[in-house]
Amino acid sequence: MLALRLLIMLLGLLLGLAAGRGLAAVQPDDLGIVNTLSLMLAGMLTALLLAPRIEQVFVRFSATFTRWYARLSPRAVAAATFGLIVALLVSVLLSSLLRTVPFYTWIWNLIVTVVLGVFFVSFALRNAESFGLLAFPQVRRKPGSRLLDSNVIIDGRIVELLRAGFLDGELVVPAFILRELQTLSDHHDAQKRTRGKRGLAVLEDLRALRPLRIEDWDDAALPTTDDKLIRLARESGARIVTNDNNLGKIARLHGVEILSIHEAAVALKPQVQAGDHLTVTISKGGQQKNQGVGYLEDGTMVVVEDAIRFRGKPTRVVVVNNVQTNVGRMIFAKLDGEEGAA
The missing domain is CATH 3.40.50.1010 (5'-nuclease)
Known part of the structure; x- marks a missing residue:
């Protein structure tokens, strides 16, 4: 928003210049120049102090305008444009007919144009669905949609x-x-x-x-x-x-x-399914009696029934169930037939 701050400071500088020139008209030349420079500096510093507040107002207005524009329908735009065209044509026709009336001036012409514009645009917007043929299939490009x-x-x-x-x-x-x-x-x-x-x-x-x-x-x-x-x-x-x-x-x-x-x-489907055969090394006992616990290469815990006697040994097991928990995946297995017989 550096550009906005610079623009605000420039406006403050110009306001100070305008005020200084106004005072210089009733003051001596040297004093008028000094006062003009002082007012320009004061205007620029005042603008610098007010810039953050003005930026906030501008950002809120910009966000509101963006939301309003995003909700615009091509049919509504076509309807409002058509209503404004009709209002302008009728206004020109009325001004041609009433130009000979003594009291009819450009002010009345402007008032009539505004009234016609409000009437025809509001009427067209209330019936915007009827203007679908005039509306181009407008598409808003927005990356990541x-x-x-x-x-x-x-x-x-x-x-x-x-x-x-x-x-x-x-x-x-x-x-x-x-x-x-x-x-x-x-x-x-x-x-x-x-x-x-x-x-x-x-x-x-x-x-x-x-x-x-x-x-x-x-x-x-x-x-x-x-x-x-x-x-x-x-x-x-x-x-x-x-x-x-x-x-x-x-x-x-x-x-x-x-x-x-x-x-x-x-x-994301688990790579290990019920009935698959695995070879794991039982490293410790489980929470239940005679349970053994081992780990796959990716760190997945394998709980094997009646496998504590194979602690420290590679053991062939058969997957019984595969459970996904909040902390990760857990596999429940039983000893392969040959291991259990041994």
Whole structure:
């Protein structure tokens, strides 16, 4: 914000110069120059003192303006522009008709223009949905945005990912995805209706954790939701969060990055499953009688039943269960048949 502070100081300097020139008109030349320089310095220092407060006001105003601009709908902009054009045309027509009236001056012309502008713009905004054909499918490019597909919303695991902090960036829900969920929630089929209501409930949970942005974008020329998602992602530079493998393959062919919760779940799946055979060295006893405890190379604890007699020896075991706890992964196992017989 150095540029803003310099601008504020320059304004203070100019105000001091203006005040000094005003006083110099009624003072001797030498005294007027000294007073002008003093007032310029005083104005610059005053501006320097007030700069932090002015910066805070500017930052708050900038944040408010940014939020307001982010909520602007292309239809609303098109409607307001159309209303203003009509107001200006009607104002020109009235001024041409009333120019011969004696009391009709430019002040009345300005008042009439303002009144017409307020009327036509407010009327157009109340009926903004009727101006969809005039609105270009405007897309706001914001690096790091995440476009949510309907299947990943209905899945619901995205809430836990967001709560755990594994999903960064701005979450964007396209308007056509929201309409798809609304259509499902009103469907006559009970199963589809349940899926739609679950999706809307998940969106409420997401909104409680982080602000959601509804992207009012659509392209009637594209037949499917997948095509619209890919086009929107390409134009906005966002990534698509989805569980649809086919959508992921097509999107990657178009150069769109995909975040698949299903692929992440597969990648995080434990490498050791029930029934697998392991060889561990029993290093100590467990909490239960005759239990032995060993560790894998990655530090995972392996609790083996009836294995304390093999303490200090490599022992072949069979995995019984794999438990994920808050502190890490824990494997429960039993002795392999040959080890138990020995």
